[in-house]
Amino acid sequence: MNATLEQEYLCPHCSHINAIELDTHREMYREMYTTCDKCGSHLEVVPADGIGEKINLIVSLASSDIALR
DSSP states (O other), rough: OOOOEEEEEEETTOOOOEEEEEEEEHHHTEEEEEETTOOOOOEEEEEEEOGGGGGEEEEEEEOOSSSSO
16 A cells, blocks of 8 residues: 555535545544535545555544544
């Protein structure tokens, strides 16, 4: 795996394509919080190992009581 990658994902609220930069050595399986570029929804993104050394992003709407970091 590369040290730093830009990954694309769909917003689960509006289906807009967003991108996030990952440091794969430090951020795998750690929750990251961001907002959708289009609708502004607060999102939780968790990078996980996929098949064939690819990265899967698990994206969900973040709980309203979690502040963005």
